[in-house]
Structure formats: C-alpha cells, structure tokens
Amino acid sequence: MMKLSRLGALAATAFLTATVSAQAVTLKLNHNNPPDHPVHIAMQMMADRLAELTNGEVKIRIYPNGQLGTQRESMELVQNCSLEMARSNASELEAFEESYSALNLPYIFQSEEHFNKVVSGPIGEEILNSSVAQGFRGVAFYTEGARSFYGSKAINSPADLKGMKIRVQPSPSAIRMVELLGGNPTPIAWGELYSALQQGVVDGAENNPTALTTARHGEVAKHFSLDEHTMIPSVVVISNCAYDGLSDDQKKALRQAALESMEAQRVAWNEASDAAIATAKSEMGVEVNTVDKAPFVEAVMPMHAEVAAKSEKLGKLIAEIKAAAN
Numbered sequence: 302m303m304k305l306s307r308l309g310a311l312a313a314t315a316f317l318t319a320t321v322s323a324q325a326v327t328l329k330l331n332h333n334n335p336p337d338h339p340v341h342i343a344m345q346m347m348a349d350r351l352a353e354l355t356n357g358e359v360k361i362r363i364y365p366n367g368q369l370g371t372q373r374e375s376m377e378l379v380q381n382c383s384l385e386m387a388r389s390n391a392s393e394l395e396a397f398e399e400s401y402s403a404l405n406l407p408y409i410f411q412s413e414e415h416f417n418k419v420v421s422g423p424i425g426e427e428i429l430n431s432s433v434a435q436g437f438r439g440v441a442f443y444t445e446g447a448r449s450f451y452g453s454k455a456i457n458s459p460a461d462l463k464g465m466k467i468r469v470q471p472s473p474s475a476i477r478m479v480e481l482l483g484g485n486p487t488p489i490a491w492g493e494l495y496s497a498l499q500q501g502v503v504d505g506a507e508n509n510p511t512a513l514t515t516a517r518h519g520e521v522a523k524h525f526s527l528d529e530h531t532m533i534p535s536v537v538v539i540s541n542c543a544y545d546g547l548s549d550d551q552k553k554a555l556r557q558a559a560l561e562s563m564e565a566q567r568v569a570w571n572e573a574s575d576a577a578i579a580t581a582k583s584e585m586g587v588e589v590n591t592v593d594k595a596p597f598v599e600a601v602m603p604m605h606a607e608v609a610a611k612s613e614k615l616g617k618l619i620a621e622i623k624a625a626a627n
Contacts, residue, residue, distance in 0.1 A: 332388035343566035382542035441559035447529035452505020519585035
C-alpha cells in the first residue's frame with residue numbers, strides 16, 4: 302500500500318509538472334531596430350511585465366535587428382503562424398488592414414496629446430482588433446514621434462520637394478503624400494536607405510529625428526526640416542494562433558503589460574528624440590530647420606477626403622479621430 306501510495310504521489314507530481322510545462326509559452330517577437338532603440342526597450346519592458354503578471358507562464362523572446370527576417374517578412378510569418386509576434390508600423394500595416402491608413406494621414410493629429418488619446422483609447426483598441434480576419438491582431442502602439450523630411454538640402458516648402466526622389470515606406474499613403482507635395486516617392490527597404498542616401502539613389506527621406514543617429518543617416522543627410530507631417534506609430538502584433546492559445550487571464554495580462562509599456566515609452570521617446578536632434582546638430586553637422594507647415598497642410602488635405610471615400614468604415618474612423626482632438 303505504501304509503495305502504491307508513493308507511486309500515486311509520483312504520478313500526481315509528474316502530471317502537475319507536465320501541466321505547468323504545457324501551460325508555459327514563449328512568444329518570439331522580431332523587429333528591425335537595434336537593442337538600444339526606445340521601442341526595443343519598451344517591448345522588453347512589456348515582456349518583463351508579462352512574465353511577472355503570469356508568474357512566468359508567458360514569456361516574450363525578442364529578436365532585434367531583423368534577425369528573423371525583414372519587417373514585411375515578419376508580418377507574413379505572423380499571418381501563417383510561423384512566428385508569434387512582430388513589430389511593424391501603421392504605414393506598412395495598411396497593406397494588410399485598411400483601418401491603419403487612417404493613422405497615416407498627414408496632419409490628422411493636431412498634437413502629441415491628441416495622438417496619445419487616440420491610440421490609448423477605444424479608437425486605438427478598435428484598430429488593433431480590426432485585423433483578426435487577416436490572421437493577426439495588434440497588441441500595442443508605440444510612439445515614434447512626428448516624421449519630417451531630411452536629405453541633401455533644406456525643405457522649407459513643398460516647392461523644395463519638386464523633382465526630389467524621396468524614400469518612402471511601401472505604403473500607398475506615404476506614396477500619395479509625397480506625390481501631392483511634388484516629390485518623386487521611391488520605396489526602398491529601411492536597411493538599404495543609408496547607402497541609397499550616400500550614393501544619391503534618393504535625394505532624401507522622411508522619418509523621425511532618431512533616424513539621424515540610430516541609423517546614422519545624419520552622416521549622409523545634412524538637412525532635417527521639421528515639417529512634422531505624420532505621427533505614425535509602431536505596432537506590435539500577435540498571430541491569431543498564438544493569441545488564441547492564451548487563457549483569458551493571460552490575454553488580460555498581455556493587454557495590461559502592453560498599456561503599461563506604452564505609457565513608459567512615451568516619456569523615453571521624447572527624451573531620445575530630443576537627444577537625437579542635439580547629437581545630430583553638435584556631432585554630425587546636421588542643420589535642423591523649422592518650417593511654416595501651412596503650405597504642407599494645404600497640399601495634402603485632399604488625401605483626407607480620398608481615404609475617407611474608400612469605405613464607410615474608414616470615413617467613420619477618420620471622423621472619430623478628428624473629433625477626439627476636442
């Protein structure tokens with residue numbers, strides 16, 4: 302009887318261990334930024350908090366510098382459940398789900414506060430959940446500040462963009478914006494942009510100030526013009542397969558960890574952006590100039606009506622985002 306009892310206890314222990322092991326999940330997350338980038342740091346914060354909230358049951362293993370593929374490749378891997386998570390951005394995601402194109406409209410956000418209110422509230426959650434039919438859903442928005450033009454010369458008005466080859470992301474919104482401003486949009490992969498600027502394949506690009514330092518673009522582009530045309534967030538996504546494999550409590554923990562990391566990242570981002578501008582000016586010889594935004598706003602306003610006309614859903618979403626400014 303004692304022997305049977307011990308066997309029973311061992312069996313119970315083995316079953317419990319197997320159950321705990323079966324519940325433990327490691328989610329791989331790929332992205333194309335370096336480990337010192339504010340977005341990487343925020344994602345690591347989310348991973349640490351998620352492990353804490355789930356007592357180690359759910360972990361996120363982060364792969365920076367595109368170790369598991371390009372941004373586009375990562376999204377395709379997520380869609381077919383070959384990769385659990387990836388970081389993309391709203392610009393590239395509009396090719397998968399139209400709702401993201403509302404966030405990419407130039408000058409749709411009146412301020413940083415307006416942007417934060419949208420992505421952290423019900424509108425942002427609606428957009429994150431809009432891509433389930435495409436095989437994934439969003440987890441978190443991370444700010445990457447306002448994007449501006451930089452390149453071989455100062456761009457003080459749309460007239461200065463005439464004839465310039467401007468690198469853009471493979472996004473219909475980005476392409477259309479540069480067309481309306483008079484430039485020649487040229488989609489080029491992020492990893493190829495430094496050499497493209499250096500060799501004159503493109504005359505300029507558009508991004509936030511950290512591109513000057515973390516990607517070293519300030520070495521080959523000496524003019525940064527603060528027209529601040531868009532505020533395009535990074536987006537962390539998770540495959541339906543991975544998400545559906547989580548318990549309700551684990552899903553709730555993931556959402557909480559994401560929101561907490563989003564709040565912390567906003568502060569870190571502003572510090573990093575200010576530091577990038579200071580470094581670009583003092584150590585890289587970049588000229589940073591402010592511009593009159595009114596001509597830029599006027600030139601791209603037709604985009605708002607064009608995108609809103611694509612579907613009733615988009616028209617409603619754009620109206621909600623604008624109303625949130627009040």
